[in-house]
Amino acid sequence: MSENQKHRRDMTRRRALVAGGGVVVAAGIGVGVVSTASAGGAAGKKAAAKPTAGEACYRLTSETTEGPYYIDADKIRKDITEDREGIPLTVRLKVIDSDTCKPLTGAAVDIWHCDALGIYSGYESLSTGGGGGAPGGGTPPTGTPPTGTPPTGTPPTGTPPTGGPTGGPGGGGGGGGGHEEPTDDKRYLRGTQLTDKHGYVEFRTVFPGWYRGRCVHVHTKVHVGGKMTASGYEGGHTCHTGQLFFAEVAVLDSAEVAPYSTSTTERTTLDDDTIYPGNGAEGGLLTLKYKAKKIEKGVLATLTLGVDPDETHTGTSS
Template identity: 30%
Template sequence: MPANPARPPSVSRRRHLLAMGLGGAALATLSRTAPAQAPAEPSPSASALPLPLTAQTTEGPYYFDAGKVRQDITEGQPGVPLEIRFAVVDAAGRPLAGKRVDLWHCNAAGVYSGYAGQTDDHDQRVSTKGQTFLRGSQPVDATGTAVFHTIYPGWYEGRATHLHMKVLDGSRAMLTTQCFLPDALSEYLYTQLSAYRRKRVRQTLNSNDGIALQAGDTTLGAVREANGRYIATLTLVVDPSATSKAERFPGPGAMMGGPPPGPPPDHGKLVALEGEARVAAIVPGVKL
């Protein structure tokens, strides 16, 4: 069956945001996170100072090399179309042409492909063994760019909205990191669109996700609205001599049927914020 993805919200977005209690502050935030153009290729002569390296983060339990070199990783998954554009450079701003970017993330329901033992919104165990949706690889071109076509990711307990990626030189991972997306936009999509709507309220936001807080600004993606899709951009500044720390998550074993690790053990202690406190946590610069 061909995909029938939801389109980005129309001009009625303002009315819905007001109904959610986010109002003008959220709209201003979406505007701040939506540059008019994708970031230009960094110029080595633009600054004498080296660019800050993109923070390494945990790989997480759901990575495997699907062997899929492709731009479109959707595989019919429902959701809002999202184009992801990575600029992959070294600290001097030079493009790392010929390297490879792997991208993987959960679907609108918060489930990853390729694994058994995941939990859906109804606390039922689900299996996606043998599936490869929302996974793929792209070579970095001569301008330092790697582009993917996918859907806006959903969420699951214990984590803020995020994408996973690796930058590889052959079999060596130079960077393993995550990209965090604006909470104000995520909040709108998750509450207004049926593909994303859940019976639970998100507890974990960018402002209280431990991985996001530790990684910092170098992992915050910028999102802008385009015709029929959103476009997310992030510059990945990589040390070409680095090697990502190997993690001991159960990869093939989990794919064969054993459940992968769940959310961080303290996620149950978090309480979903409401009202003004939630707006303050979601919208940068808003204070109670």
């Protein structure tokens, strides 16, 4: 390899690490392309080697609102799928102290999200997702939208259409509007894991769908200072409340697979979402890996969360 080629490779690697997030589409064994943190998922160079420990030390991950559909279910489990259909998704998160860059051991990490058709467990009657002619209007997204431009049928600039329930998906869904009390006893696509000695947790779930007013996302919380009891994780405090986001190219790929392809719900793009801070991995943009043109086989989503264990961020304040 020439010095010029080596320099270009190193520059590409640094850009990918700084931007964070994106999509790695595996075209074959040992071959892939990596997308940077742009919402459209523009292709870049071949995937670089794994970052060193120093390179993986990110700044504080952005805090967001809790959203109206959080339930402290205390379900300590790795597989949160239950009976939900959809593209298999593995979410692998590493939690580190943003000051020391050391992994946090024994921290409790919650995730929760809607199913393939935009429905939240515990709030099925309030959710506005749907498919096969269900209320919501619009058509399934097709093609690749220009950067910053939502596809046909998507609410402009991420503003939710009127008529949705206050605080629910139609009214800012997952983003704000205050907490709603659960309307049913379902708890699919919700769970908690404790970080191991290296700061990792891993969940098995399905790729989320979309609902009116929000881009595709997963909610997360990190709790520290508590302990495991017979009733679950208790005590301590919440040091991080955030959301995890998906590059547009992966969302559009998922929209071609059932049951996502049956959805007629209006969709907001990553660029036009009112919650995503637009700052790549620091803002919660996941790195996604799946086989080209075979997303239905499964997706691996990874991210390092930099948190301040001494702070309290419940995501409930305006």
